[in-house]
Each structure stands twice: as structure tokens, then as C-alpha cells.
Amino acid sequence: MERLRDAFTEYFQQYDVLLLPVLPIPAHEHGLTQFTINGQTVDAAHIQTATIRFNLTGLPALSMRFGTSSDGMPIGVQLAANWHCESTVLHIASLLESLSPVRDQHPTI
Numbered sequence: 260m261e262r263l264r265d266a267f268t269e270y271f272q273q274y275d276v277l278l279l280p281v282l283p284i285p286a287h288e289h290g291l292t293q294f295t296i297n298g299q300t301v302d303a304a305h306i307q308t309a310t311i312r313f314n315l316t317g318l319p320a321l322s323m324r325f326g327t328s329s330d331g332m333p334i335g336v337q338l339a340a341n342w343h344c345e346s347t348v349l350h351i352a353s354l355l356e357s358l359s360p361v362r363d364q365h366p367t368i
Contacts, residue, residue: 280309
């Protein structure tokens with residue numbers, strides 16, 4: 260955990276924010292325990308590695324919808340920043356949201 264935190268500290272000395280996918284696949288139905296990615300069966304826990312890093316380190320991060328797959332499923336991006344930089348994450352998320360091709364799409368209630 261300390262090595263992971265140290266690596267992020269080093270990264271954030273050069274960059275304000277990190278942009279990465281939430282999952283390596285589009286959103287999926289709930290309850291699935293395995294996925295087939297590039298012909299390989301992958302356990303559901305293994306596709307969450309991008310988000311777990313920030314749960315473990317406590318760094319501020321958020322995920323947001325930024326696109327849609329060809330079959331209509333949401334595609335998310337994740338933003339993360341250094342300690343005590345929540346305002347940076349929220350500011351960049353606001354900018355991305357204003358550019359997002361799905362910004363005006365809302366679910367039917």
C-alpha cells in the first residue's frame with residue numbers, strides 16, 4: 260500500500276489529475292461473476308483494478324459516464340488527484356461533463 264501511495268505521490272508531482280477508464284469493458288448487467296475479454300475468461304474482481312487503487316489509498320477520485328458502447332451501455336471514465344485536491348477532481352469533471360457526448364442523456368424515470 261505504501262509503495263502504491265508513493266508512486267501516486269511521484270505522479271502527482273508532475274500532473275494535476277489522472278484520467279483512466281472505470282472498467283476495461285462497458286457497463287454490464289449486475290451479478291455477473293465472470294467476463295470474456297479477448298477470448299479469455301476473467302473474474303469480475305480483476306476488472307475493477309482501476310477503481311480499487313483509490314479505495315485503498317484514499318486519494319480523491321470519481322467516475323462519470325462519458326460515452327456509450329455500440330449496444331447502448333454506458334462507458335465511464337475516472338478522475339483521480341493528489342491528497343486534498345478534491346476541488347481539482349470536481350473542476351476537471353465539470354469540464355469533461357461540458358464536453359461529453361452524453362451530457363444531455365438522462366434515464367427515463
